[in-house]
Amino acid sequence: MSQHSLYQEMILDHSKRPRNFRALAEANRKADGFNRLCGDKVTVFVRLEGDVIRDLSFQGSGCAISTASASLLTEVLKGKTQAEAERIFHKFHDLVTGKSHPEAEEMGKLAVFSGVSEYPARVKCASLAWHTLQAALHQEPAATGTAAPQPVSTE
Amino acid sequence: MSANQAPISAPLPASNAGERRRANAYDVEAIRRDFPILRELIHGKPLVYLDNANTTQKPELVIEAEAGFYRHDCSNIHRAVYLLGERATEAYEGARRKAQAFINAAHEYEIIFTRGTTEAINLVASSFSRMTLQPGDEVLITGMEHHSNIVPWQLACESTGAKLRVVPITNEGEIVLEDFERSMNARTKLVSVVHVSNALGTINPVKTIVEMAHNRGIPVLVDGAQSTPHQPIDVQALGCDFFALSSHKMYGPTGIGVLYGRGELLEKMPPYQGGGDMISSVTFEKTLYNDLPYKFEAGTPNIAGTVAFGAAIDYLTTIGMDRVAAHEATLLEHARRLFDGMKGIRIIGAARERGGVFSFMLDGVHPHDVATLLDAEGIAVRAGHHCAQPVMDRFGVPATTRASFGLYNTTAEIDALADGIEKVKEMFR
Numbered sequence: 181m182s183q184h185s186l187y188q189e190m191i192l193d194h195s196k197r198p199r200n201f202r203a204l205a206e207a208n209r210k211a212d213g214f215n216r217l218c219g220d221k222v223t224v225f226v227r228l229e230g231d232v233i234r235d236l237s238f239q240g241s242g243c244a245i246s247t248a249s250a251s252l253l254t255e256v257l258k259g260k261t262q263a264e265a266e267r268i269f270h271k272f273h274d275l276v277t278g279k280s281h282p283e284a285e286e287m288g289k290l291a292v293f294s295g296v297s298e299y300p301a302r303v304k305c306a307s308l309a310w311h312t313l314q315a316a317l318h319q320e321p322a323a324t325g326t327a328a329p330q331p332v333s334t335e
Numbered sequence: 336m337s338a339n340q341a342p343i344s345a346p347l348p349a350s351n352a353g354e355r356r357r358a359n360a361y362d363v364e365a366i367r368r369d370f371p372i373l374r375e376l377i378h379g380k381p382l383v384y385l386d387n388a389n390t391t392q393k394p395e396l397v398i399e400a401e402a403g404f405y406r407h408d409c410s411n412i413h414r415a416v417y418l419l420g421e422r423a424t425e426a427y428e429g430a431r432r433k434a435q436a437f438i439n440a441a442h443e444y445e446i447i448f449t450r451g452t453t454e455a456i457n458l459v460a461s462s463f464s465r466m467t468l469q470p471g472d473e474v475l476i477t478g479m480e481h482h483s484n485i486v487p488w489q490l491a492c493e494s495t496g497a498k499l500r501v502v503p504i505t506n507e508g509e510i511v512l513e514d515f516e517r518s519m520n521a522r523t524k525l526v527s528v529v530h531v532s533n534a535l536g537t538i539n540p541v542k543t544i545v546e547m548a549h550n551r552g553i554p555v556l557v558d559g560a561q562s563t564p565h566q567p568i569d570v571q572a573l574g575c576d577f578f579a580l581s582s583h584k585m586y587g588p589t590g591i592g593v594l595y596g597r598g599e600l601l602e603k604m605p606p607y608q609g610g611g612d613m614i615s616s617v618t619f620e621k622t623l624y625n626d627l628p629y630k631f632e633a634g635t636p637n638i639a640g641t642v643a644f645g646a647a648i649d650y651l652t653t654i655g656m657d658r659v660a661a662h663e664a665t666l667l668e669h670a671r672r673l674f675d676g677m678k679g680i681r682i683i684g685a686a687r688e689r690g691g692v693f694s695f696m697l698d699g700v701h702p703h704d705v706a707t708l709l710d711a712e713g714i715a716v717r718a719g720h721h722c723a724q725p726v727m728d729r730f731g732v733p734a735t736t737r738a739s740f741g742l743y744n745t746t747a748e749i750d751a752l753a754d755g756i757e758k759v760k761e762m763f764r
């Protein structure tokens with residue numbers, strides 16, 4: 181079990197000590213995500229300046245895979261433009277659904293999620309925060325502090 | 336019974352091997368050999384199947400009965416005049432008599448075949464409600480119901496203006512009978528209660544509940560999905576008016592189950608679905624419905640599955656449900672000894688009367704991670720809300736990991752579960 185393809189060291193580390201795990205007072209975008217199947221909940225906060233994700237953070241509760249994925253998302257996407265974030269999301273999605281290999285693309289740290297593709301039931305865990313971020317970015321600049329009326333679901 | 340039914344014949348005699356087994360001590364290794372899937376390797380390890388509350392594995396003779404029907408007897412039922420049709424009808428009706436004997440129903444026509452427990456409850460929720468429920472009436476359930484004993488009543492209440500009332504559960508996962516008594520009133524038209532909770536393992540005192548409800552003239556439905564596979568059932572002794580069960584939780588095939596209903600009630604209830612077999616004559620002006628049980632069995636049913644379900648009942652009868660119950664009680668006892676004092680684990684559900692269902696939380700580890708890591712050890716458990724979200728909410732957890740025992744499980748497998756849990760804890764330390 182120690183060399184489990186899914187539970188890589190970095191994933192365990194981020195699940196136990198998630199980075200950017202807080203509410204963001206200066207956020208001007210925010211969305212809630214919910215995985216009906218396992219009850220995982222995530223809120224993603226974004227400080228968007230022009231086209232650039234100046235800062236982002238998350239809160240919530242979930243399994244190791246969804247927590248680590250949200251944590252790494254906040255690390256990887258900070259400072260990226262919306263278009264870059266979109267592109268990385270698609271690459272990440274291809275990776276966890278087994279449509280691409282971690283070596284094939286410059287996935288960086290996100291390559292630790294390549295094992296997810298062997299566990300189709302866990303793809304939703306890995307992608308919950310990403311879908312939620314997308315919803316936050318596509319949403320009209322909203323008054324923060326109010327939850328999006330319809331939480332994002334990965335179903 | 337309509338004229339084209341095959342005559343009643345005696346149930347199949349148990350095999351000699353079965354007789355011998357019955358006479359001897361409970362031989363779990365011999366039972367395990369009856370189940371081909373238990374020879375599977377999962378990630379290179381022997382399968383430890385502990386998800387029996389979800390569905391059970393099938394013995395060879397059940398698999399053979401289903402295949403055998405297609406190989407030798409396949410035809411539609413209740414309408415073919417040739418020999419195959421007679422054989423198919425006889426096999427199908429034979430399964431009904433086996434189900435009748437298994438739960439000790441008074442009459443064969445009180446056994447209605449459905450797709451499972453869910454459809455059985457929906458049948459009552461739809462038909463009985465149309466007949467009975469008025470605006471302001473109440474249907475009473477408990478806080479530990481499976482979604483299939485909640486949502487059909489919500490639908491029924493929505494369409495009739497009736498109200499759904501819920502008896503709360505305690506921190507131990509029990510219902511308090513005084514609460515139950517207080518929740519009934521003159522507007523209560525039906526009580527629907529789970530016999531054994533799939534999320535908590537609680538065994539409810541349904542006989543007492545039935546008595547309390549009957550004192551007020553209220554009929555009772557018992558959701559027996561999780562009790563029928565684990566203990567002897569006698570619907571007449573329980574006194575319930577309806578009883579629902581699923582074959583796939585009883586070592587039989589999926590897609591078949593039973594609604595037992597007391598004859599007088601079923602007679603009065605309107606049909607659930609319309610179609611072939613449920614009628615005695617159809618004109619565009621007026622249709623006459625068939626007799627029980629066919630009034631509630633519209634269309635061509637799951638014939639092969641029903642026949643194989645009959646084989647599963649024979650299998651359980653041969654082993655003896657009292658002996659299954661005793662074996663599983665030793666498994667639960669063993670699990671309790673291992674887990675009750677274990678550090679970092681919280682058991683959800685501590686009812687005094689409990690079946691072989693073990694729902695737990697590991698500190699700091701999400702149930703889905705537990706289940707994925709146990710799977711790597713060949714151990715199949717369920718993680719999730721177990722189709723009982725109100726139960727999860729009641730205990731303030733998003734989900735649990737659940738191990739649930741069956742007649743082929745061994746204490747060694749529960750040891751393997753405990754070892755697996757230790758490994759998970761180690762990894763997340």
Ligand SMILES: Cc1ncc(COP(=O)(O)O)c(C=O)c1O
Pocket residue numbers: 388389450451452453454481483484529531532533558560561581583722
């Ligand atoms: C207590 C209980 N009721 C009802 C059901 C529904 O059974 P089925 O899905 O076979 O219709 C289940 C299945 O998990 C159950 O555990």
